[in-house]
Amino acid sequence: MSYQKYYVPESSRYPIFAAIALFLLVTGAASTINDLGKPDSNSVYILYSGFAVFAITLFFWFRTVTKEHLVGLDSAQLKKSFVFGMAWFIFSEVMFFAAFFGALFYVRNFAVPWLGGEGEKGLANILWEGFEASWPVMSTPDLGSAFSLPEKNMSWPGWGHAMEWLPLWNTVVLLSSSVTVHFAHLALKNNNKRVFNIWLGITVGLALTFVGLQVAEYYEAYAHYGLTLNSGIYGSTFFMLTGFHGFHVMMGGFMLSVMLCRSVFYNHFDPHDHFGFEAASWYWHFVDVVWVMLFLFVYIL
Amino acid sequence: MSAVIESHEQDHHHGPPKGITRWLYTTNHKDIGTLYLWLSFAMFLIGGAMALVIRAELFAPGMQIVEPEFYNQMLTLHGLIMVFGAVMPAFVGLANWQVPLQVGAPDMALPRMNNLSFWILPFAFIVLLSSLFMEGGAPNFGWTFYAPLSTTYAPPSVTFFIFSIHIMGASSIMGSINVIVTIMNMRAPGMTLMKMPLFVWSWLITAYLLIAVMPVLAGAVTMMLMDIHFGTSFFNAAGGGDPVLFQHIFWFFGHPEVYIMILPAFGITSHIIETFSRKQLFGYTSMVWAMTSIAILSFVVWAHHMFTVGMPLAAELFFMWATMLIAVPTGVKVFNWITTMFKGSISYETPMLFAIAFVVLFTIGGFSGLMLAITPADFQYHDTYFVVAHFHYVLVPGSIFAIMAGVYFWIPKWTGNMYDERLGRLHFWLSFISVNITFFPQHWVGLAGMPRRYPDYALQFADWNMVSTVGAFMFGASQILFLFIVLKTLMGGKKATAEVWESSRGLEWTLESPPPYHTFTTPPKVN
Numbered sequence: 001m002s003y004q005k006y007y008v009p010e011s012s013r014y015p016i017f018a019a020i021a022l023f024l025l026v027t028g029a030a031s032t033i034n035d036l037g038k039p040d041s042n043s044v045y046i047l048y049s050g051f052a053v054f055a056i057t058l059f060f061w062f063r064t065v066t067k068e069h070l071v072g073l074d075s076a077q078l079k080k081s082f083v084f085g086m087a088w089f090i091f092s093e094v095m096f097f098a099a100f101f102g103a104l105f106y107v108r109n110f111a112v113p114w115l116g117g118e119g120e121k122g123l124a125n126i127l128w129e130g131f132e133a134s135w136p137v138m139s140t141p142d143l144g145s146a147f148s149l150p151e152k153n154m155s156w157p158g159w160g161h162a163m164e165w166l167p168l169w170n171t172v173v174l175l176s177s178s179v180t181v182h183f184a185h186l187a188l189k190n191n192n193k194r195v196f197n198i199w200l201g202i203t204v205g206l207a208l209t210f211v212g213l214q215v216a217e218y219y220e221a222y223a224h225y226g227l228t229l230n231s232g233i234y235g236s237t238f239f240m241l242t243g244f245h246g247f248h249v250m251m252g253g254f255m256l257s258v259m260l261c262r263s264v265f266y267n268h269f270d271p272h273d274h275f276g277f278e279a280a281s282w283y284w285h286f287v288d289v290v291w292v293m294l295f296l297f298v299y300i301l
Numbered sequence: 302m303s304a305v306i307e308s309h310e311q312d313h314h315h316g317p318p319k320g321i322t323r324w325l326y327t328t329n330h331k332d333i334g335t336l337y338l339w340l341s342f343a344m345f346l347i348g349g350a351m352a353l354v355i356r357a358e359l360f361a362p363g364m365q366i367v368e369p370e371f372y373n374q375m376l377t378l379h380g381l382i383m384v385f386g387a388v389m390p391a392f393v394g395l396a397n398w399q400v401p402l403q404v405g406a407p408d409m410a411l412p413r414m415n416n417l418s419f420w421i422l423p424f425a426f427i428v429l430l431s432s433l434f435m436e437g438g439a440p441n442f443g444w445t446f447y448a449p450l451s452t453t454y455a456p457p458s459v460t461f462f463i464f465s466i467h468i469m470g471a472s473s474i475m476g477s478i479n480v481i482v483t484i485m486n487m488r489a490p491g492m493t494l495m496k497m498p499l500f501v502w503s504w505l506i507t508a509y510l511l512i513a514v515m516p517v518l519a520g521a522v523t524m525m526l527m528d529i530h531f532g533t534s535f536f537n538a539a540g541g542g543d544p545v546l547f548q549h550i551f552w553f554f555g556h557p558e559v560y561i562m563i564l565p566a567f568g569i570t571s572h573i574i575e576t577f578s579r580k581q582l583f584g585y586t587s588m589v590w591a592m593t594s595i596a597i598l599s600f601v602v603w604a605h606h607m608f609t610v611g612m613p614l615a616a617e618l619f620f621m622w623a624t625m626l627i628a629v630p631t632g633v634k635v636f637n638w639i640t641t642m643f644k645g646s647i648s649y650e651t652p653m654l655f656a657i658a659f660v661v662l663f664t665i666g667g668f669s670g671l672m673l674a675i676t677p678a679d680f681q682y683h684d685t686y687f688v689v690a691h692f693h694y695v696l697v698p699g700s701i702f703a704i705m706a707g708v709y710f711w712i713p714k715w716t717g718n719m720y721d722e723r724l725g726r727l728h729f730w731l732s733f734i735s736v737n738i739t740f741f742p743q744h745w746v747g748l749a750g751m752p753r754r755y756p757d758y759a760l761q762f763a764d765w766n767m768v769s770t771v772g773a774f775m776f777g778a779s780q781i782l783f784l785f786i787v788l789k790t791l792m793g794g795k796k797a798t799a800e801v802w803e804s805s806r807g808l809e810w811t812l813e814s815p816p817p818y819h820t821f822t823t824p825p826k827v828n
Contacts, residue, residue, distance in 0.1 A: 005822065006487070008408045011318065011326035015417035022471070023424035026464035030428075033530050034460050061413070077486060081410040084482040092474050092516045099520025099550055103535060111543035120613040127538060142539030146532075229532045233541030236533035240524070 007073045014061040021057055024050030066268070066276070079275055086279045090286050093248070097290055100244065104237045104297060108135050112233065115141050140232035150227035154217070154238060156300050166217045167299045170210055171291065174249075177206035178288040181256070181281045191271045193263065200260045200277075203284070207253030214246045241298055245290050252287045255280035317818050325420075328412035329818065330397045331715070336419050337394030338708070342784070344386030344426065345701075349777050351379040356739075356773040358756050359766050372756035373441035374433065380444025384562070385469050386426055388696065391704045392565040393418075393476050396504045398715065400480060402809035402816065403498045405489030405825045410482040418476035421468050428465040432458035443754060445555070448536035448547040452528045459529065463522045470515040477508035477515075484508075489808070491827035495586065498807050502589050503568030506596045510557045510564075513600075518554040521547065545610055552603035560599045563663075563695060564592055566703030567634060570656045572807070573710050574638050577653035578645030579804040584637040591630035591637075598627050608679045617676045624674040628667070635664055650802075651725030655706035658698055658733050666694030669744065684754070687747025693740045697776075702732070705783065712790055713797035717815035720790040728786060731779035738772025 028047030035041035068074060110119070116133025117125030125131065128141035136153040143149075157165050184199035218239075221227040229239050259277045262268040269277055317323050317332065327333060354375045358366045367375070397415070401408055409415045432439040437456030440446065451459060484505045488497070497505075525547075527533040534540025536547045567588075575582040582588070604612060604620040612620075638660050647653070669691040673679050682688060705728075713719050742765035747753075751762045758766065797814040808827070812820055 006407050008412050008819070009328050011322075011328055012413045012416065013326055015413055016325045016420050018417050019420035019424055022421055022468050023428070026425075026428060026468055027461070030460040030464045033526070034457050036530065080486050081482050084485055085411055085414075085478050088478045088481055088512055089474075092478075092512045095513050096516035096520055099517040099553075100524075102517075102553070103520075103524065103546060103550065106546050106549060107542060111538075111546060112541050114543075115538060115541060121611060124538070137541045140534070140540045144539070147534075147540055229527070233534045236527070236535055236540070236542065240527065240533065240535075 006075060007068065007078055009068075012064075014057055014064070017053060017057040018061070021050050021054035025054060026050075066262075070268075082275055082279070086282060090282060093286065097241075097244070097293075100237070100241050101293065101297065104241065107233050107237065112137060136234040136238075137232050138234070146230070147232050148226060148228055148230045150221075150225050150231045150235065152225040153227060153234060154221065154225075154299060166213055166220070167295060170213050170217070171295050173206050173210045173213065174288055174291050177203050177210070178285055180206065181284050185278070185281060188269060188274055188277065189271050193267070193269075196269075197260065197264055200256065200263065204253060204257045204260055207249060207256065210249055211246065211253070214242070214249075217242075238298060241294055245287070245294055248287050248290065252280070252284045255283060326416070328408070328416055330401045330409045330412070330415065331816070331818070333409075333415050333419050334394045334397030334399075335715075337390045337397055337422075340419075340422060341387050341391035341394055341704075342787075344382050344390070345780070347430075348379050348382035348387055349780065351375045351382065353773060353777050355379060356770040359758070360770040361767065362758055362760055362763050364757055367756070369756045370438060370441060373443075373754075374439040376754060377440045377443055377446075378429070378433070381429065381440075382426070383696070384444060384558070385466075386422075388562045388700050388704070389473065390422060392504075392507070392562070392700075393473075393480075395500075395565065395569070395704070395707050395711075396480055399711065399809060400483055400501055400504060401487070402812065402820060403501050403807055404484060404487060404492060405808050405821045405827065406483055406487035407819065407822045407824075409479050410487055411479050414475050415479050418472045418479065421472040425465045425469045425472065428461050428468075432461050435461070445551060446525075447551070448525065448528070448544045451547075452525055452536055455529065460526065463526050466522045467519055470519045473511050473515045477511040480504050480508040481512070489821070489824040489827050495589070496827065498568075499571040499582070499585070499588055500565065500568030503564045503566075503592055506592050507561050507564045510561050510596055510599065514554040514557045514561075517550060518558075521550040521554065524550070545607070548607050548610060549604065552606045553600075555606065556603040557596075557599040559692075559695070560595055562700050564596070566659065566663075566700050567592060569703045569707040569710070570638065570659050573652045573656040573706055574641050574660075576710075576802050576805050577650060577656075578642045578647050580641055580645040581806075582637070583640040583643075584633070587633050588637055591633045594630040595627060598623065598630075602627065605674055605679070608676050609683045621674055621676045625671065628671055631667055635660060635667075648803075649726075650709075651720070651722060651729055652706045652710035654726065654729045654733075655702045655709065658729070659702045659706065662698035662702070662736070663695055666691055666696075666699055669694065682747065684752055685747040686743040686751045686753055689753045690740050690743035690747055693743070697740065698733070698736050702736075705732075708787070710802075711809075712787070713801045714809060714812075714814050714816065716790055717797055717813075718790050718794035719797050719801075720786055720794065724782065724786050724789070728779060728782045731782065732776060735772045735775035735779060739769050739776055740772075742766075742769050 024046055028043060028045075028050045031043035032041070032047050035043050110121070112135065113119045113133045114121040114124040115128065116122070116131055118133055131139070131141040136155055138153065139149055140147045154167065162168060180199050181203045184196050184203060187193075187195035187199055227235050227238070229235055259269075259280050262276065268274075317327075317329065324332065324336060327336075354367060355372065358364070358372055397409065400406075430439075435456070435458040437458060439458055440451070440456065440462045442450035442455060442459075446462075484497070484501055524533070524535040528535050528537060528542075534542040536542050536544045538544065571582055571588060602620055602624045604616055605624045608617060608620070642657075649657075669687065673682055673688065673691060709720060709725055746758075746762045746765045749762065751758050799813050800810045801814060802810075808821075808825060809816075811825070
């Protein structure tokens with residue numbers, strides 16, 4: 001059987017710098033959050049420095065891996081390691097979202113009905129008598145000043161208002177971006193780099209559009225609907241699920257734009273060798289699937 | 302398993318680089334394994350010292366040594382340090398050393414990321430331990446950090462705790478991806494899945510569990526962070542959330558987590574028992590299926606930790622029966638270990654002593670687990686010292702004995718020197734006796750109604766608590782002997798042969814002891 005040597009780098013400085021960066025990031029983030037409201041706190045600079053070291057380290061780390069690949073240090077077996085590694089990373093991301101979808105499922109099917117006096121543990125209603133269960137929860141069980149009650153929610157507004165409903169447009173934008181990234185992939189396989197760049201560019205544009213629409217939706221929620229993180233469990237699940245998704249869209253969009261730059265400026269990728277792009281596009285499809293679930297369980301149902 | 306090795310060559314050219322940068326920049330699985338094992342031992346001593354503070358306070362009823370607030374901090378950090386700092390890194394260290402050697406790979410699949418997985422951990426524990434010196438003290442809500450104790454009533458250091466958990470999770474996920482990819486992609490030609498050594502199998506399943514549940518833990522602490530600082534209501538019933546939701550999410554992580562801490566122990570025990578029984582392991586295939594079933598079941602039993610929280614009856618029944626089902630595959634494993642020893646020509650070197658003690662004492666912990674699984678009985682046992690006795694039996698003479706067995710089993714391979722057998726046996730007997738003195742009486746005080754997590758207790762529990770504390774200090778002291786034995790082995794000793802043990806099986810024993818810095822740069826062939 002034919003045999004290629006598996007590439008094991010002799011040593012590397014990047015990991016220890018990445019670890020130090022994470023240390024700065026978390027201590028910076030924790031002390032910044034604990035110091036919220038203290039104007040003389042300098043903690044945020046630890047956070048910034050951690051972010052800077054992390055970004056620089058990752059840049060050089062990925063650049064090294066790309067260079068090693070271009071000079072042919074790696075083998076088909078190493079590529080397979082990257083493929084498996086990316087697949088399992090995406091699985092871990094799926095499980096992260098599962099925690100939040102699970103929380104949504106639990107509050108909708110158990111916690112809120114019980115607080116409203118329905119179901120086997122409806123006894124919970126004695127805590128705040130008069131609270132009626134509904135979803136979206138427009139009125140929290142405790143009506144104290146800790147919560148800002150929303151006037152409107154983000155759910156399906158009915159066919160009459162469908163066209164001015166932002167989530168629908170977000171869905172259109174994100175679903176078509178999955179199609180365009182697939183067209184880019186097909187063009188690359190047909191060795192048509194120009195068409196590849198165009199489709200990939202369109203995909204990045206759609207990603208930016210999505211993020212823009214999401215920002216508009218959040219602005220709408222805070223400014224006009226009174227829907228905030230403080231609005232009780234509906235606001236909590238709505239902003240955390242869509243927020244983490246939006247963050248993942250930004251990461252996926254960033255990955256795709258890195259691939260676009262590599263293709264346009266360095267002419268990387270050929271029809272048989274483009275795992276960097278493929279990994280980014282898998283991630284993009286994953287983000288898209290999460291959106292479909294969000295659209296169903298957060299907006300429609 | 303028995304693997305016949307046809308040929309392999311080794312690369313003798315590269316030794317390790319010199320100085321501190323060897324350890325900072327290393328991409329070598331053996332170096333990284335060593336780092337993990339030393340970190341784990343350091344954390345074992347720190348967490349152990351905290352346990353001794355707890356036991357010293359409990360030596361007699363009444364408050365005498367520490368303030369209740371500090372007792373709570375010790376209790377919390379002891380649990381967190383032992384779970385995330387001692388047991389998990391020890392198994393990852395063993396995996397780093399052994400998985401590439403056992404599957405015939407040149408290194409872990411993603412060597413640079415492997416280094417990152419390790420070096421995150423010392424920083425994560427610096428963040429966690431630094432909370433002891435913060436205003437309001439360290440986390441004080443128990444290692445399970447139930448809301449609202451960990452949200453509404455938590456000290457400010459909880460924010461640091463949350464972020465340290467985040468990066469520990471990142472480390473675990475990267476480490477597990479590395480293990481899975483190594484096993485799936487780097488096996489020597491001819492080593493099919495069902496020819497893999499059981500330690501490799503156990504780690505394949507463990508890594509899968511880790512990737513599945515560490516992100517869920519990250520989600521739980523993120524919700525806590527948002528509830529504490531940004532006004533969300535996940536665990537706040539006043540806003541429509543539910544503190545019980547925290548327990549569901551936590552234990553969805555937590556139950557697979559306890560199998561993460563025992564499955565690799567199953568793998569190690571299987572190797573040791575077959576080696577020192579001089580027989581092939583009985584029931585290899587059923588061992589693999591048992592571990593797989595345990596892993597799958599671990600996802601649907603989490604609420605047995607919450608029987609008294611007020612769940613619908615159907616849930617109480619489902620989680621009771623699902624939990625009891627786990628006794629079946631676990632029973633298969635214990636049966637196989639005993640049957641392997643049956644009519645074997647057994648010798649009792651230190652690893653074998655630890656492995657046999659593992660089988661017996663882990664089974665005791667399993668039986669008390671079965672008692673706790675019975676919902677109506679659990680209403681009586683819940684949050685008593687019976688639970689403390691149960692999980693310490695599966696973790697200390699369970700996981701930790703298996704880790705020690707693994708270290709004694711493989712340290713001649715790693716260092717090229719035999720450990721001092723006489724001292725090893727002394728370490729075993731001291732640990733074995735003292736662990737039982739420490740934890741067995743806790744069953745009785747628990748059944749008599751002594752609640753866990755309090756710094757004080759009623760007078761009728763005084764005698765057995767005194768016994769338990771004496772045992773704990775004996776156990777702690779015995780581990781200093783372990784450190785001495787390991788250091789002595791590192792300095793020198795009788796030279797180990799390549800096989801080390803008379804009846805050793807598997808690829809790692811075909812390499813000289815100690816193995817060269819780089820091994821299997823050309824994959825061996827397995828028949």
